[in-house]
Amino acid sequence: MSTERHVTTQETPPPDSGDAIVHEYDGILEADNHLPRWWLMTLYGAIAFSAVYWLGYEAFKTLPSPGDAYAIEQAKAAEAEAAKLKAMGAASDENLVAMSKNLAAAAEGKDVFAKNCASCHAASGGGGIGPNLTDVAWLHGGKPMQVYATIKDGYVKGGMPAWGALIGEERVRLAAAYVLSIKGTNVPGGKAPQGASEP
Numbered sequence: 001m002s003t004e005r006h007v008t009t010q011e012t013p014p015p016d017s018g019d020a021i022v023h024e025y026d027g028i029l030e031a032d033n034h035l036p037r038w039w040l041m042t043l044y045g046a047i048a049f050s051a052v053y054w055l056g057y058e059a060f061k062t063l064p065s066p067g068d069a070y071a072i073e074q075a076k077a078a079e080a081e082a083a084k085l086k087a088m089g090a091a092s093d094e095n096l097v098a099m100s101k102n103l104a105a106a107a108e109g110k111d112v113f114a115k116n117c118a119s120c121h122a123a124s125g126g127g128g129i130g131p132n133l134t135d136v137a138w139l140h141g142g143k144p145m146q147v148y149a150t151i152k153d154g155y156v157k158g159g160m161p162a163w164g165a166l167i168g169e170e171r172v173r174l175a176a177a178y179v180l181s182i183k184g185t186n187v188p189g190g191k192a193p194q195g196a197s198e199p
């Protein structure tokens with residue numbers, strides 16, 4: 001049984017195959033099965049999809065490429081951010097103080113503070129690596145616009161990061177408003193005052 005031969009009649013058909021055996025070699029039977037319909041559908045489906053894809057993305061370019069789609073999303077986000085900044089107006093002592101007195105803004109500010117600032121200034125604001133923000137002594141000034149500028153531009157050499165580029169204008173203002181709301185509360189266990197005392 002070692003020579004190859006073609007079989008035209010079924011000798012020992014495999015139990016699950018209704019197809020004719022077309023080839024037998026050394027006792028191994030080969031049948032010419034039809035491909036399952038679902039398999040063919042995925043193949044034809046992929047071919048049909050490729051035609052639509054090619055026409056849309058390559059031939060007529062009616063669909064934006066992922067790069068273009070990303071650029072469009074980015075432009076939309078930048079526009080929304082610009083509109084938001086315009087609506088907020090320029091930062092000032094007055095609107096920072098107003099924000100710090102507005103409880104909802106202070107609560108949002110507390111969240112920004114907990115996420116970005118507590119690691120160095122302690123969750124209470126009492127200070128750690130960074131100075132105590134609840135006393136009346138300030139290295140860089142405790143007036144609203146001074147606190148805002150410190151947070152936005154940082155004192156990188158002193159170890160205070162510039163947050164403007166990291167968290168954006170809105171969250172810088174929320175953080176500033178929150179710092180103003182805890183200023184002078186002298187939380188227990190706070191770090192000793194650093195800098196000049198301000199009334």
Ligand code: HEC
Nearest residue numbers: 116117120129130131138139140141150155158159160175
């Ligand atoms: C990596 C540590 C670190 C983080 C995080 C950090 N700070 Fe600071 N911060 C410092 C240090 C250090 C100083 C003191 C800088 C100096 O000596 O010039 C400082 C100073 C300040 C000051 C000025 C204090 C003064 O006495 O004038 C304010 C206000 C402030 N940080 C607010 C924040 C806020 C708000 C955040 C979060 C958005 C934040 N910091 C996050 C380390 C940090």
